[in-house]
Amino acid sequence: MGAPKTSDVRNVVLVGQGGVGKTSLAEAMLHLSGKTARLGGHAGTKPTLDYDAEEVKREFSISTSIAPIDWKGVRINVLDAPCYPDFIGDAYAAMSVCETALFVVDAAEGPQPTTVKLWYAAEDLRLARAVFINRIDKENADYDTCMKALRDRFGARLGAVTLPWGTGDDFEGVIDIVRMKARHCEGTTQTEFDIPDEYIDAAEEAREQLCEAVAEADDELMMKYLEGEALSQEEVEGLLSKAIAKRLFVPVFVGSCTHELGVHSVMDDIATYFPKPTDYGEMPLVDGDTLKISSEDDRPVAFVFKTLNDPQQGRISFLKVLTGTLTPGIELVNARTRKGERIAHLYVMCGKEMTDVGKAEAGDIIVTTKIAADTGDTLSVTGKVEAAAFQFPNSQYRIAIEAENRSDEDKLFTFIDRACEADPTMRIERNEETGQTIISAVGEAQVSVLLNRLEERTKVAAHIVPIKIPYRETIRRVASAQGRHKKQTGGAGQFGDCYLRVEPLLDGTDYEFVDEVVGGRIPRALIPAVDKGVQETMKEGVIAGYPLTGIRVACYDGSYHPVDSNEMAFRAAARIALKKACAEADPVVLEPMENITVTIPESYAGAVMGDVSGSRGRVTGMDTDERGNTVVTATVPLAELTDYATRLRSITRGTGDFQMEPAGYEQVPYDVQKHLVEFYEESRAQGR
Numbered sequence: 001m002g003a004p005k006t007s008d009v010r011n012v013v014l015v016g017q018g019g020v021g022k023t024s025l026a027e028a029m030l031h032l033s034g035k036t037a038r039l040g041g042h043a044g045t046k047p048t049l050d051y052d053a054e055e056v057k058r059e060f061s062i063s064t065s066i067a068p069i070d071w072k073g074v075r076i077n078v079l080d081a082p083c084y085p086d087f088i089g090d091a092y093a094a095m096s097v098c099e100t101a102l103f104v105v106d107a108a109e110g111p112q113p114t115t116v117k118l119w120y121a122a123e124d125l126r127l128a129r130a131v132f133i134n135r136i137d138k139e140n141a142d143y144d145t146c147m148k149a150l151r152d153r154f155g156a157r158l159g160a161v162t163l164p165w166g167t168g169d170d171f172e173g174v175i176d177i178v179r180m181k182a183r184h185c186e187g188t189t190q191t192e193f194d195i196p197d198e199y200i201d202a203a204e205e206a207r208e209q210l211c212e213a214v215a216e217a218d219d220e221l222m223m224k225y226l227e228g229e230a231l232s233q234e235e236v237e238g239l240l241s242k243a244i245a246k247r248l249f250v251p252v253f254v255g256s257c258t259h260e261l262g263v264h265s266v267m268d269d270i271a272t273y274f275p276k277p278t279d280y281g282e283m284p285l286v287d288g289d290t291l292k293i294s295s296e297d298d299r300p301v302a303f304v305f306k307t308l309n310d311p312q313q314g315r316i317s318f319l320k321v322l323t324g325t326l327t328p329g330i331e332l333v334n335a336r337t338r339k340g341e342r343i344a345h346l347y348v349m350c351g352k353e354m355t356d357v358g359k360a361e362a363g364d365i366i367v368t369t370k371i372a373a374d375t376g377d378t379l380s381v382t383g384k385v386e387a388a389a390f391q392f393p394n395s396q397y398r399i400a401i402e403a404e405n406r407s408d409e410d411k412l413f414t415f416i417d418r419a420c421e422a423d424p425t426m427r428i429e430r431n432e433e434t435g436q437t438i439i440s441a442v443g444e445a446q447v448s449v450l451l452n453r454l455e456e457r458t459k460v461a462a463h464i465v466p467i468k469i470p471y472r473e474t475i476r477r478v479a480s481a482q483g484r485h486k487k488q489t490g491g492a493g494q495f496g497d498c499y500l501r502v503e504p505l506l507d508g509t510d511y512e513f514v515d516e517v518v519g520g521r522i523p524r525a526l527i528p529a530v531d532k533g534v535q536e537t538m539k540e541g542v543i544a545g546y547p548l549t550g551i552r553v554a555c556y557d558g559s560y561h562p563v564d565s566n567e568m569a570f571r572a573a574a575r576i577a578l579k580k581a582c583a584e585a586d587p588v589v590l591e592p593m594e595n596i597t598v599t600i601p602e603s604y605a606g607a608v609m610g611d612v613s614g615s616r617g618r619v620t621g622m623d624t625d626e627r628g629n630t631v632v633t634a635t636v637p638l639a640e641l642t643d644y645a646t647r648l649r650s651i652t653r654g655t656g657d658f659q660m661e662p663a664g665y666e667q668v669p670y671d672v673q674k675h676l677v678e679f680y681e682e683s684r685a686q687g688r
């Protein structure tokens, strides 16, 4: 496999609902193009693209694989993206480096939730779009209903470029509307026939619709068409390219990946009519500028859109060459770290197989190893070009993890930290207040894959534990108390005595200490000891073991002993006084609240609001966004949101999205407080 010229590259990402046949389509293309001898993943053969142990075990894709397909003089880089919700970050990353998103849709299901979500993501990225209606060989496949549902959902710009030639068991191939031929495939050999009589009317009608739709791409030809003049085959083909690139037309293919029918037309059309890297390919830059994909600009710039930590190869980085030509041995600078990166080798990757190549031109997608760059970094000669961060789904699934063996905590942190550098949809952090290690991710399966790999590669076993909520304590009333600490143990004694008044601070201030002692009843030098004793006690809390906040403490009286009074004794006295005073001051537990913004299709609005009320939350607003989704805003206790990512996914069948941000603290209801206090007292009694 040599290196293709920029104009001979097509980057196409396969996306769509999980399990619709994206990997199967890429495997069929590999097979039909002669790259693989047998159809991977079918009838017991090993898949070329879903090669990772976790993918084999789970039977779905969890990481983007590349299938480089040489077809009709063109290199088609097919990026087979995972679309299972937890791993969809990879689909977003892959979309950011492709010109076209090819949506695979199940002929019996039509556009499903993930497809709809990614459709709009592709629109935001200004990608050309195409559709492959798959599984037309299935008994329940219904082409017309599926096509209608697609049009209803995504608009009239969708038009058939192939029609099914038979359905279900009788599915024989496709009627190609661009070439006006019936196409059948046996083994890897395609045969073309004249369109059978019974399909002529449908084919002509589809051809007419195609002409009408693509004519829009050119004013002159549009006039010609409107005046009733027929467009030549050459004109239609030229218009088709233009209309796809300008996003005026979405070609819809049909077929069966496992039968390898309809796939030739897809490859032919990608190679002939789909946009080239230079037709689109403007990367937004951090400084607000954009960078045009160009082979003319000879200063190489490359963008890292994916990183794999491979047990054998180490770090594998997937790059899109934005400008210039990359050659092995080139030294580039990482704009983020300002560090130099030497690209020792360039590889074309097909599944897990890597082939050394001598160069990669602008527009191409290529792989290198052993560079330090993270996903999202830009490498260039000057180090001054920096592509803007690409869009990612929310990583709102948060969970705490613990190593089975405390001594493995460091190893665990290092491994996961490296995984997070490679995958921007994951984050690891230590919560200082609760002492837990927290992972944020898109979903549960993502964390489970991570922990399996951790164990497999580092022999560190870890498990998921519930997140501790950083509750706090405060008081509601003013109260005073005396704290007297007196100890006589043979020789020197201990004596401290202070009176404290506690007052709630309502302005958000955490703590204030006031010295109101007059007449030297406590010596000046020992007042700081009282302050210190108060602060130490505040950290432990006074009722449920959570830090005490929002409190003014005034020390207004006390007494001392010339010999036995010292710092320690006054710290102890302050502790006693504070606990006693707070017990009288209506102490309460506060919990962190979050403002959530939930975006859902209208039909789920009721269920989402019901869930908010059932979670001790309150709905604060409801709106409709520009795509007709309902946006519910609400304030909900964090304690009720720890599994919200999973819950919302199940309430809305994966269609919902949400954002959350801290919204301060509020008093917990009485029953929750009672439970927390009892739990604390029990743990103390058991010495935990």
Ligand SMILES: Nc1nc2c(ncn2[C@@H]2O[C@H](COP(=O)(O)OP(=O)(O)OP(=O)(O)O)[C@@H](O)[C@H]2O)c(=O)[nH]1
Residues within 6 Å of the ligand: 017, 018, 019, 020, 021, 022, 023, 024, 025, 041, 042, 059, 060, 061, 062, 081, 082, 083, 084, 104, 134, 135, 136, 137, 138, 255, 256, 257, 258, 259
């Ligand atoms: N009958 C039939 N089955 C198909 C067809 N295409 C794919 N399948 C089957 O559908 C299942 C899922 O296919 P995949 O290609 O793994 O689907 P995917 O879209 O890559 O799935 P994810 O990567 O998990 O999102 C496999 O068992 C395929 O054999 C088809 O055209 N007809």
Ligand SMILES: [Mg+2]
Residues within 6 Å of the ligand: 022, 023, 024, 050, 060, 061, 080, 081, 082
């Ligand atoms: Mg797949």
